[in-house]
Structure formats: C-alpha cells, structure tokens
Amino acid sequence: MGKSQVKGTVTSLSSMFPAEEVQKAAKMVEDKLSDKQNEMNQLKEFIANNTSLINLVQKLPDELHHDIMVPFGKAAFFPGRLIHTNEFLVLLGESYYTERTAKQTVEILKRRGKSLESKVNTLKAVMQDLKAEASFFDSTASEAAEGLVEIREYEEDNSTERASQSGSLELETPSVAEADNKMGASEDDEYARIMSRLEELEKEELAAEDNEENLEDEDEDANAVESDGNEDELIKAAEGDGDEDEWTKAAFHRKKDECYSYLDHGQRYSESQSRKQLQQFNGKEPIEEMSNKYKHQDLTNQFASTGLTEEPVTKGNYEGEISHGRIIQQDTKSLSPSINASAPFEKKSVQASKSEFDSSKAFTGSIVEHTQNLDKSSVGTNMTSLQSSGSQPSKPVSRFKMQRK
Amino acid sequence: MDSLRQEKVQKFEEFVDRRLKPDLVHAIAERDKIFDQQKIFSDLRKNIENLEKNSVTSLRTLVNLGSEVYMQAEVPDTQHIFVDVGLGFHVEFTWSEALKFISLRKEKLERQIEEYTRLIASIKAQIKLVCEGIRELLQIPEEKTVEGRVF
Numbered sequence: 183m184g185k186s187q188v189k190g191t192v193t194s195l196s197s198m199f200p201a202e203e204v205q206k207a208a209k210m211v212e213d214k215l216s217d218k219q220n221e222m223n224q225l226k227e228f229i230a231n232n233t234s235l236i237n238l239v240q241k242l243p244d245e246l247h248h249d250i251m252v253p254f255g256k257a258a259f260f261p262g263r264l265i266h267t268n269e270f271l272v273l274l275g276e277s278y279y280t281e282r283t284a285k286q287t288v289e290i291l292k293r294r295g296k297s298l299e300s301k302v303n304t305l306k307a308v309m310q311d312l313k314a315e316a317s318f319f320d321s322t323a324s325e326a327a328e329g330l331v332e333i334r335e336y337e338e339d340n341s342t343e344r345a346s347q348s349g350s351l352e353l354e355t356p357s358v359a360e361a362d363n364k365m366g367a368s369e370d371d372e373y374a375r376i377m378s379r380l381e382e383l384e385k386e387e388l389a390a391e392d393n394e395e396n397l398e399d400e401d402e403d404a405n406a407v408e409s410d411g412n413e414d415e416l417i418k419a420a421e422g423d424g425d426e427d428e429w430t431k432a433a434f435h436r437k438k439d440e441c442y443s444y445l446d447h448g449q450r451y452s453e454s455q456s457r458k459q460l461q462q463f464n465g466k467e468p469i470e471e472m473s474n475k476y477k478h479q480d481l482t483n484q485f486a487s488t489g490l491t492e493e494p495v496t497k498g499n500y501e502g503e504i505s506h507g508r509i510i511q512q513d514t515k516s517l518s519p520s521i522n523a524s525a526p527f528e529k530k531s532v533q534a535s536k537s538e539f540d541s542s543k544a545f546t547g548s549i550v551e552h553t554q555n556l557d558k559s560s561v562g563t564n565m566t567s568l569q570s571s572g573s574q575p576s577k578p579v580s581r582f583k584m585q586r587k
Numbered sequence: 588m589d590s591l592r593q594e595k596v597q598k599f600e601e602f603v604d605r606r607l608k609p610d611l612v613h614a615i616a617e618r619d620k621i622f623d624q625q626k627i628f629s630d631l632r633k634n635i636e637n638l639e640k641n642s643v644t645s646l647r648t649l650v651n652l653g654s655e656v657y658m659q660a661e662v663p664d665t666q667h668i669f670v671d672v673g674l675g676f677h678v679e680f681t682w683s684e685a686l687k688f689i690s691l692r693k694e695k696l697e698r699q700i701e702e703y704t705r706l707i708a709s710i711k712a713q714i715k716l717v718c719e720g721i722r723e724l725l726q727i728p729e730e731k732t733v734e735g736r737v738f
Contacts, residue, residue: 235653242658251669252648252660255631258685259669259677262662264650273655287656294654 190335204326208319215312218305225302232295236288243268243284592724599721603714611710618703625696631670632689638665639682 242248245267252262270287271279282290638646646662668685669677680688 231653235656238652239656250650250660252646252650252662254668255634256627257671258631260646260662260665261667261669262646262648262660264658265661266659269659270652271649271657273657279657291654291656 190333193332193334200326204319204323208316208323211312211316211319215309215316218309218312222302222305222309225298225305229295229298229302232291232298236291236295239270239284239287239291596721596724599717599724603717607710607714607717611707611714614703614707614710618700618707621696621699621703625693625700628689628692628696632686635668635682635685635689 242264246265248264248267250262250264251259254260268283270282270284272282272287272290273279637643643665646665648660648662649657650660652658666681667679668682669679670685670688672678672688678688
C-alpha cells in the first residue's frame with residue numbers, strides 16, 4: 183500500500199452534524215411538508231367546488247325559471263326567481279366579465295379545473311421530495327446518535343487540501359455525510375454504473391427534447407463538439423484520480439437548505455457547463471434568482487448520494503415535469519441524472535438555454551468562472567461563441583424568434 | 588442569585604409570550620368579527636332605506652352561483668324580506684320591521700364590542716405589568732444608581 187500517498191481521516195458523524203441541528207433540520211422539513219399539505223387541501227377543495235359548479239351550470243338551463251331565495255347582502259334574502267337561465271356572467275379576472283351560455287361556461291370551468299389539477303400534481307411532487315428529505319434527516323439523526331463514524335481516504339495531496347477545505351464548510355444537511363460514507367466505499371463501482379446511467383438518461387433526454395431540437399440545431403452542433411470534448415476530459419480525469427472524490431465532497435458540503443429540489447442542480451463532471459447555463463439564464467428575469475443560487479452554491483450535487491436511493495423519485499419528478507416548460511424541464515433533467523450523465527444533459531440544456539437567452543437578448547456579458555483546469559478550454563470556447571453571437575444581436579435573434587414562432 | 592433572577596425573567600417572558608400574547612390576538616380577532624357583522628347590518632339598513640326611498644317594488648340582480656359565475660335573478664315583490672336573526676333562523680319582515688330589527692341588532696353588537704374592548708385593554712395591561720417586572724429584575728443588577736422618576 184502506498185502509504186505516502188494515502189491519507190485518511192476518521193471523524194464521527196455526530197461531531198460533524200450535531201444531533202440537535204439534524205433534528206432542527208428535520209423539523210424544518212416537516213413544517214414545510216405540512217404547509218404544502220395545507221396548500222394541497224385547499225387546492226383539492228377548489229377542484230371539488232369547480233366540479234360541483236360544472237354540474238350546476240349544466241342543470242340550470244333545463245328550466246326556464248328557477249324559484250330561489252335571492253340574497254340581499256350577507257344577512258337577508260328575498261324570495262325570487264332565476265331568469266335567463268342560459269346566460270352566465272363569468273369573471274375572467276382583473277374585473278373582466280363575459281356573458282356566456284351554459285356550454286361555454288362549462289368549457290371555461292373545465293379548463294380551470296385542468297390548471298388546478300396540474301398545480302396539485304406539482305405540489306404532490308414537491309411533497310414527495312420533502313418526504314424523502316425528511317426520511318434522510320431522520321435516518322442520519324439516528325445514525326449520528328449511534329455514533330457512526332466517517333472514514334475518508336485520499337489518494338493525492340491536492341485532494342486532501344480540498345477535502346479539508348470542504349470539510350470545514352459544515353452545513354446542516356446530514357445527507358451529505360451519509361453520501362460521503364457511501365461514496366468513499368464504492369467509487370470504482372460507481373464509475374461503471376455512471377457510464378451505463380449516462381447512456382440511459384441520454385436516451386430519455388433525446389425523447390423529451392424532440393420538440394425543441396429544431397430550434398437548436400445550429401447550437402447543438404457547436405455545443406456538441408465542445409461538450410463532448412469536455413465530457414471526455416472530465417471522465418478521464420475522474421477515473422484517473424480521486425478528484426471525483428473531492429468534487430463530490432466539495433459539492434456536498436456547499437449545499438444549502440433551500441435549494442434541495444428543483445433549484446439545486448449540481449453535476450460533478452460539468453460544473454462549468456452548468457455555469458454557462460446559469461449565465462445564459464441570467465438573461466431571463468424570473469430565472470435570475472435561480473441562477474444566483476446556482477452560482478453561490480457552486481452547483482452542489484446533494485443528490486449524488488440521495489440520488490442513489492432517490493432515483494425513482496427524481497425520475498418520477500422528471501417525467502412528471504416534462505410538461506411544465508422548458509426551464510423547469512432543464513432543471514429536473516439535470517436533477518434526475520444527479521451524479522450521472524451530466525454532460526449530455528448539460529449539452530441539451532445549454533443549447534436550450536442558449537437559444538432562449540438569444541431570443542431574450544439579455545446576455546450580461548460577465549461570466550464568473552472559478553473552474554478547475556479541465557474546464558477552462560471548454561469555457562473559453564463557449565465564451566467566444568457566446569460573445570460572437572452577442573456581437574450580432576439582430577441576426578441570431580431574429581432567426582431564433584422566427585423558428586420559435 | 589443571578590441565575591435565579593435569570594430564571595424568573597425567563598418565566599415571566601414565557602408567560603407573556605405563551606399566554607398573554609395569544610390571548611390578545613384572540614380577543615382582537617373576535618372583536619374584528621363583530622365589527623364585520625356590524626358593517627353587514629349597517630349596509631343592509633342603507634340598502635333597505637334606499638329601496639324605500641325609491642319605492643322599488645321589483646328588483647333584478649345578479650346571483651353568484653359560486654366561483655364568480657353570475658346569473659340574472661328577478662325579485663318580483665320586495666315588500667317582504669327575510670332577515671337572519673341568528674341560530675339559523677330567518678324571519679320574514681316588512682321594510683319597517685326590518686329596520687327596527689336592524690337597530691336592535693346594532694345595539695347588541697355595540698355592547699359586545701365594548702366587552703371585547705375592555706378585555707383587550709386588560710390583557711394589554713397585564714402584558715405591560717409583566718414587562719415592567721422583567722425590567723425591574725434586570726435593571727437592579729445592571730444599574731447601581733436608582734432611576735429617579737421623571738414627573
């Protein structure tokens with residue numbers, strides 16, 4: 183055994199993540215969960231009201247008049263009749279009303295019901311994630327109480343430094359420590375697994391991205407070249423060293439509470455690519471926040487570990503989310519591969535976001551890169567390509583806009 | 588001694604936070620509800636007076652079927668109005684009777700509001716008392732000089 187090269191540390195879980203903090207974190211997640219549950223109940227109520235209203239609206243035109251008690255304020259009634267039983271005044275929002283017949287009203291209400299149901303589905307997905315996280319916290323809390331010990335071994339001197347650095351950035355999430363344990367044990371196995379997963383997820387990606395590929399043909403080619411090159415580099419690097427090790431740990435440790443789900447989106451292999459994506463995201467206002475979060479958190483991949491056990495969940499999310507719009511699509515896509523298959527996803531998302539950025543025409547021009555050596559080449563090429571496209575705003579924009587419409 | 592004081596201070600604070608403040612919030616919520624009721628009845632009164640003024644016999648309104656979907660409704664005879672008198676009962680009134688009832692109702696509501704206002708005031712006073720106690724406990728060890736009262 184090359185002792186000179188192998189260094190190791192033994193730390194007990196409970197010292198890294200004190201039991202109280204873990205419990206606090208668990209409680210926070212539980213609170214969030216109950217909030218979501220309340221929202222869910224409310225939404226279900228709305229849906230029930232909507233369906234009963236649909237039934238009512240369908241029945242009313244059966245008669246010319248209906249005898250009713252007409253309310254007069256909140257505390258009084260007049261006996262009266264419903265007349266013009268086929269004419270309904272529907273509120274469209276923003277004080278806009280419209281007069282519709284019973285059939286048309288039913289259609290409006292059905293559309294409302296659909297949007298409510300989609301909200302319910304997203305909420306369900308969010309709740310599932312929360313539940314998974316809560317279970318992780320609980321299990322880690324019990325493990326920490328039992329006195330589980332974390333053993334790290336490094337193969338390079340560089341990596342030791344990094345690991346110790348990342349070790350010092352302690353955060354609440356115990357799932358990270360758990361991941362470390364698992365990761366340390368089975369690195370080699372993972373590489374093989376990762377490659378196979380890569381292929382799997384690539385296929386899924388292609389299937390989902392079919393619609394949008396027309397728009398991004400040009401970009402695809404350009405990016406495909408660089409990202410492929412990048413991917414190879416990264417994989418070589420990862421396989422070569424324990425660099426992957428440090429990356430994971432660094433990534434884990436920098437995770438923050440909030441972005442546990444759709445917003446959190448690290449991939450070990452292609453941090454830089456994701457960053458590019460982020461910068462492109464910067465062009466769009468609603469996504470700005472998310473991109474900031476990405477930058478700050480350095481694309482931690484909390485799901486590297488949780489991904490191992492959570493793949494079905496995130497995959498489910500991913501599938502469920504396909505309908506939800508490109509951006510979210512990209513996020514979940516990047517989520518579900520978690521440890522694996524980062525490059526192909528990044529490729530796609532880079533293309534997608536690139537076209538998006540182009541059409542939104544708001545490239546900030548400031549690329550913040552604190553990447554590793556590996557990524558500098560790809561960063562450079564991407565930067566230049568971005569800048570060149572930025573320098574001719576009119577042409578690319580109009581092309582994309584046309585294609586989009 | 589200090590620890591004892593600390594404990595007392597903590598107990599007082601806890602008492603304030605856990606019992607007095609929620610009580611206060613509760614009482615204020617109840618009073619607001621009664622304000623709302625009062626408003627409803629005064630609106631009703633204004634409407635009835637309006638009807639009387641314009642001698643309106645029949646009425647056309649839009650009835651909310653739920654989720655802001657409205658339908659036209661006609662009231663052929665507005666002479667008789669059913670007013671909610673509480674406990675799930677609605678009584679058929681003529682206009683003048685309705686107005687009389689509304690004024691009676693208003694008096695009752697005003698009395699309830701007074702009661703709640705008194706309750707709220709007493710809770711606030713208790714909170715202040717406890718805070719003063721805490722302040723005393725904390726200030727005596729901190730400041731050796733006795734604070735002179737400013738008249």
